[in-house]
Amino acid sequence: METPKLSTRLIVTGTLIVLAVVVTTLLYYRSVNRPWTRDGQVRAKIIEIASQVSGQVIKVAVIDNQRVKKGDLLFQIDPKDYELQVKDAEAVIEQREAQLKLAESEKDRILEALKTNAVSRALADKAVASVNVARANLNRSKISLETAKLKLSWTSIYAPGDGYVTNLELKEGDYSNTGSAILAFVDSNSYWVYGYFKETQLKHIKPGDRAVVTLMSHRDKPIEGVVNSIGRAISTPGTANISELVPEISATFDWVRLAQRVPVRIELKKVPEGVDLIVGTTASVAVIPDKSN
Structure with a gap:
């Protein structure tokens, strides 16, 4: 009676071992052939909008999170002071022109007198x-006028491109x-996606490889992309900061310490209709390596 039970146990154990090996192998080849990260x-690109002249705001032409087109008015600063500067510069030019005309007339008179030695050289x-x-x-004075006109033009602040106004207070x-x-x-x-891949996966990723991005908010609408570049420097907590311009990636721990994660930049080809991209939201990224490379 014990022999059949032992055989059954051995069969079950062997089957589980084989399944574990198969699953492990499949996962390994999948990680090699299709590096993935969630x-x-x-x-x-987020641009900080600031005025190039000081003054009181007399008009705000947009609301928070509004979509705008390049050249749309965002807000306007009171132009009165700068209009007066333009008028003052124009008046100075008139004065300088009169002074030049007088100086030229005096020069002509003196040079004529010099011909008869009536005046000294x-x-x-x-x-x-x-x-x-x-x-x-x-x-x-003409340069001052152009500067005054330029400052006057700066009292109206326009959208630098197509995009969204945010953090408007x-x-x-x-x-x-x-x-x-x-x-x-x-x-x-300018939207793109950073996929933070383990450093052990980077050898399977090359610029130009196809990528598929899945947003957490739109799991049913994957976005086609392409690997643009791989980050060349990262900073980790607990170490001397290399530079404020270098991305800081938090170290991840499980049973053992995992490999560091490196940002891989994914350029998006075409965003499906109905998908609104929001900076900072979460995405999963799968890379399909180009075997011809």
Whole structure:
């Protein structure tokens, strides 16, 4: 009676061992032929919008998270002070033009008198120099006018491209300081995905390989992509920070310490209809290596 039970146990044990070997082998070949990670994140170019001149905000033309097109007005700073600067610069030009005209007239009179030795050469040279100074002053005034017009144009702030306005807390009446970021602009033509792959997987990934991105919010709508590049530096907690510009990747621990994860940049080919990309959201990334490489 014990023999059949022993045989059954051996068969079951052997079957389980074979299944474990098969599953392990399949998982290994899958990891080699199709590196995959669920540690992915949607990214995009985020531009900090700041005014290039200071002043009180008199108009906010957008609302938070609004989609805008390149050239759309975002907000406007009170232009009165800058309009006055333009008028002042124009008045200075008129003055400089009159001074130049007078200097040229005086120069012509003195040079004519020099022909009969009625004046000295030194006086004639001084007259010529006065004309050159007056002309230089006029040129500087013209530059000042162009600068004033440029500052006036900066009182209207426009969208730098197609995208979304976000983190907008600006209100009419607020004071905008030169260079201080007021809102964030997400460039809708710059989305990509970072897939954070184990360093042991990188040998199976090359730029140009096909990639499939699956957003957690749209599991039924995979996005085709291509490997653009592989990160060349990472920083980990607990170590000296190499640079603030280097991505910091948290170390992962399980039963044993796992390999470090390295960002792989995936460029998206075409986003399916109905899928809205949001910076920072989660994605899974599978890479299909190009066997011809």
